[in-house]
Amino acid sequence: MNNFKYLKADTPAAAIAAVADNAASNFVAGGTNLIDLWKYDLTHPDRLVDINGLSELKTITELPDGGLRLGALVSNAATAHHAIVRERYPLLSRAILAGATAQIRNSATNGGNLLQRTRCYYFYDAASPCNKRNPGSGCPAIEGHNRLHAILGYSQKCIAVFPSDMCVALAALEAVVQVAGPDGSREISFSDFHRLPGDHPERDNTLQPNELITSIDLPPTGFAPHHSYLKLRDRNSYAFALVSVATGFELENKTIKRARIALGGVAHQPWRVSAAEDLLVGKAPTAQSFGQAAGIILANAKGFGHNDFKIELARRAIIRNGLMALNPSSQRPGAQPSL
């Protein structure tokens, strides 16, 4: 680690100004991923701007339209256990609790969750080439160890996946990210926040320099009656998803009126395909219906060797999770619906 200066900001404007003043600055909140990156010698900030004193970003408040505003500095644990989140957005609560460990969830913030970086093995190995860490140096994962890597939305420059669980639920819920920056405030729809690698895998998201996430806004409805989050991983504890699925739908006369399906662990961003969600409208929530949706979602999926299995795993996960969403109260670790 390098020597660095430490500042504590009193207001969002002061924090933004302090970061804008020095190109090698970082905001720090929970620090759970930043410290990893620093210890692995992948980042060397000159200046840390501590935003933990910004009390206005530490609340969860109801919005006039019936939605819910999650402050960027509320911890993942406090969000998952908040009474309104548990009651109205249980899909989000379940997804958060599927991620990391209790200690990390206590420290990690909502804003930081959106900004965590890929867990690609080569990215964390400073001795390896990596287009995301060192643009133009190559992507050894394409021909190398790629068990955790993308089957959708990859590019010739990078096949990394975005590792968050929380964000998969936020994608299904169609959250909106509120940000503030040197030029004022703006909002970004969740589907536009994380980007595909394309020719610039070094850029994970669409934040502009020195912008600060201030909140994540949830819409009024959160699929409480019919939702499920399924995370499949190598061990049922602290591990990132091989494939995860967030499913929510509304039923009317025993058929699907509206559906949302988002996948994690398969692409550089939480993955949604609106054509698959549209196909489900008017259909009964059966294995056959979810299988048809899975066919659309995975139509362009491609493996890179070690991760070929993810295509079939994702297909089965979409079907299983759709059926689990029919009866959320029955969900428990290892619950298996009959297909």
Ligand code: SF4
């Ligand atoms: Fe780097 Fe992306 Fe390739 Fe991993 S997949 S080595 S992050 S360029």
